[in-house]
Amino acid sequence: MSNPAKRKDVMAATQDLRRRTLAHIPQPLERLIFLSSTRDYNTGLYRHEGLALRFSEEASCEALADCHRDAFNELVAASLRDLVHQLKRYADNSKASLSEFIGAWRELEPYRVAIPAGADSLSSELLFSNLKIALAILETRLMAPWVGKPSASPRPSLVR
Amino acid sequence: MIALTIYLLIGAGLFLFLLVMARRKNTPVEGCGEEFVQARRALRTLQLGLLPANLVERIFDRGDFEYVTAESSREICKLFLAERKRISLIWVGRVRGEIRNLMHFHLGYSRFQSKLSLRTELRLALDFVLLLFACRTLRLWLYLRGPYSAPAMVGIAAGAAARVCRISEQSLEFLNPVAGDSFQNDSTPGGAAI
Numbered sequence: 001m002s003n004p005a006k007r008k009d010v011m012a013a014t015q016d017l018r019r020r021t022l023a024h025i026p027q028p029l030e031r032l033i034f035l036s037s038t039r040d041y042n043t044g045l046y047r048h049e050g051l052a053l054r055f056s057e058e059a060s061c062e063a064l065a066d067c068h069r070d071a072f073n074e075l076v077a078a079s080l081r082d083l084v085h086q087l088k089r090y091a092d093n094s095k096a097s098l099s100e101f102i103g104a105w106r107e108l109e110p111y112r113v114a115i116p117a118g119a120d121s122l123s124s125e126l127l128f129s130n131l132k133i134a135l136a137i138l139e140t141r142l143m144a145p146w147v148g149k150p151s152a153s154p155r156p157s158l159v160r
Numbered sequence: 161m162i163a164l165t166i167y168l169l170i171g172a173g174l175f176l177f178l179l180v181m182a183r184r185k186n187t188p189v190e191g192c193g194e195e196f197v198q199a200r201r202a203l204r205t206l207q208l209g210l211l212p213a214n215l216v217e218r219i220f221d222r223g224d225f226e227y228v229t230a231e232s233s234r235e236i237c238k239l240f241l242a243e244r245k246r247i248s249l250i251w252v253g254r255v256r257g258e259i260r261n262l263m264h265f266h267l268g269y270s271r272f273q274s275k276l277s278l279r280t281e282l283r284l285a286l287d288f289v290l291l292l293f294a295c296r297t298l299r300l301w302l303y304l305r306g307p308y309s310a311p312a313m314v315g316i317a318a319g320a321a322a323r324v325c326r327i328s329e330q331s332l333e334f335l336n337p338v339a340g341d342s343f344q345n346d347s348t349p350g351g352a353a354i
Binding site: 080126129 | 236
């Protein structure tokens, strides 16, 4: 297939992926995890049955890779406040409790394998660092729920 | 005797000058493909990986610091500052490294291919020297005073690096593929694993 035709095919596949699938995954963090899960870690190739049926295997792979990079770039550009919000929402949507989720993410650091191939190491480091801090903030909130919320009433005192 | 010494010194100076010029002309042009590729890689790393405005803003944005200060404990603030300091030091170190790569390329090889005017070359040389000095100073400053201590210097260094990249791009323009290969260039570095 010639390059312009190939490019057209990839663009069509990308649009289709965005419209049908990614439109239902609004948060970049969720998109990043989802798209990285479509990648075969032995080959580095992305696979999506539905997309590959409608377009070619190659075009679907390239489209998934493009969207993966976009999600990564969006997440790197997100403020820490936004990242904490996304992480909380992602944890809420998972089946685990917040404490289990935080424990697993701190220990296993699953986000390290979720970055796209070819991502710049500095951007990756910044994202890992921000996620580490976001997890620490969520953990603090879990242990002391009044921290970080506007105080309508005085904080409960531990000393009576 | 004094006149003889002066003549000898002038003669030695001219001989050294000729030696330097002769050495410059002997730089091999044929085997320098690798240097061109490395220079282009350094340029791409700077333009796409280290200097995008949103990345520099994110690393040095005070908004994140204010959020952490307002929302969390002192330990998390300390963790945050330590992490941002680490990231900012990596950033300035890598910018300096890639600028040095570009400088070596310009010193050794670019004149065989580029059509830069003498004025542009002089401006570029000055920019390289100032930029390397600025990066070293900034690194020391960030190390001693933390990531939010020198926002103006960060802006100046990033701006000067972007300027150097623009000029370097002219020297490496001939390496850019002509139309027809545009598909491969649309992707970010690394591209998809196809």
